[in-house]
Amino acid sequence: MGNATFLDINNTSLEKVAHRSVKDEVAERVATLIASGVLSVGAKLPSERDLAATMGVSRETVRGALLILSTKGILSIVQGARTKVISGNVGNLGLSALSNGRVTDYSLEDVHEGRLMVEARLSELASTRIDAKTLDALSALIKVQEKAMNNPVNFLIADRAFHTAVYQSSGNAVLSDLAATLYSYQLDDRRRAVSKAGAIAQSIADHRLILAALVARDADALAKAMGVHERRIYDSTRELLANPTNEVKT
Incomplete structure (x- = not known):
């Protein structure tokens, strides 16, 4: 089962019920994990490959989602190192109830x-x-x-x-x-x-x-x-x- 198949499925589902991109959806999923405490400040994220497999999307989609969180100061992305959580303040990303603490x-x-x-x-x-x-x-x-x-x-x-x-x-x-x-x-x-x-x-x-x-x-x-x-x-x-x-x- 290739990632492309997962991506097609996620695109179809999101078009029906969410009207947002798969990249945004993945960013929200990661933000939810941070807001809920599953991933705390200082925690290292799984590799892009592992995230892509566990979320059922392509590595390119994961990379774009992590970049969204990085530009908001939530994640630190350093070449050659694992992506790390540097802020628990996810703002309006993810589920509003979680983001509001x-x-x-x-x-x-x-x-x-x-x-x-x-x-x-x-x-x-x-x-x-x-x-x-x-x-x-x-x-x-x-x-x-x-x-x-x-x-x-x-x-x-x-x-x-x-x-x-x-x-x-x-x-x-x-x-x-x-x-x-x-x-x-x-x-x-x-x-x-x-x-x-x-x-x-x-x-x-x-x-x-x-x-x-x-x-x-x-x-x-x-x-x-x-x-x-x-x-x-x-x-x-x-x-x-x-x-x-x-x-x-x-």
Whole structure:
């Protein structure tokens, strides 16, 4: 599966629901990771090659997105060195709730209920509207996730790409953006939760069930698979917050 195929899919999805370039979308994804704390000031980003694979776009698109963040003083790009985060102030890039520093305004329970409701409706739409190219992209993203089994940050980048592709396949811009916003709350807690042994493997198994339901165009099976997955995310994050001393150090 080549990057060009991913790029075509992302262009198609964005034309339907976002009306912005893929480069801008990638810049917003990276900004979200910074705003949520997954990538803190001083953190080094994955290589352009790895970012391209985990986000499902071309290296040229990644390079352009990083340049956007660099010109805004968010990233430092030095020839021969890994790109580094130098500012946590992402301004109006990414999701507004995150950029305004309101990552923890909503409780875990509220976010959980919101995701269940929104994703249930998205399941109905996506099961009938998703196309073959997006199904291929989701399959490829699962393979990328398998390669990130021991890298929580890379896994979450690919994980977000997977969920975003499902959301955008619904063809509903409002629901897609809302679901993506809810996904991004407490993302740094999610990073710590997936650092636990077996957590990434379980998420990948959940993703396979989601993909199987999409391939079958089975809305009920998709809603169930996404609901089980969200419940697992909720339980693991709640456990982490209740017992912070048990988290895995990364």
